[in-house]
Amino acid sequence: MCCGGNPLGGSRVKVTVLGVGNTLLGDEGVGVHLLRLLREENLPEEVELLDGGTRGLALFPYLEETTHLLVLDAVGLNGKPGTVVSLKREELRQGPALKFSAHDIALPDLLNLLEFIRGEQIEDYRLVGVVPASWKLGEGLSKPVLKALPEAIRQIRAILQAWMPVYQT
Numbered sequence: 001m002c003c004g005g006n007p008l009g010g011s012r013v014k015v016t017v018l019g020v021g022n023t024l025l026g027d028e029g030v031g032v033h034l035l036r037l038l039r040e041e042n043l044p045e046e047v048e049l050l051d052g053g054t055r056g057l058a059l060f061p062y063l064e065e066t067t068h069l070l071v072l073d074a075v076g077l078n079g080k081p082g083t084v085v086s087l088k089r090e091e092l093r094q095g096p097a098l099k100f101s102a103h104d105i106a107l108p109d110l111l112n113l114l115e116f117i118r119g120e121q122i123e124d125y126r127l128v129g130v131v132p133a134s135w136k137l138g139e140g141l142s143k144p145v146l147k148a149l150p151e152a153i154r155q156i157r158a159i160l161q162a163w164m165p166v167y168q169t
Contacts, residue, residue: 020053024139031052044164089126
């Protein structure tokens, strides 16, 4: 990724969109499915799409240069299956310990550790997730989660446009 002028005011911007989840556990893999849909978009070169799968802490080396992080995942909150959830930095810091779904570390803990190791804060991070209907063994998403994908993509685009005003869908 290159950088040059940062429309956000800094010297560089590197946006990482991180899709996490296990595609073998139904809706638990929605973050990876969303990432695959984003691969079809015409994204700026400063945006890196990263399939994090279930790697948790092993993702650190890939996030070292990230200035803005957008995590895509199944969100195990009590809610109607297929509900799209968008959480801002403050909500992630103060909210319940959201896990990388069935992965090994809570998202706030991962971000705190990453910022400690880097010695600087990530400028902004967000989470866009979908409440799962099923975590059963098997590839593919449930009907409620499939129906939620267009709304999740719309919210992802809105976040990217806010971070990078030069990006237009």
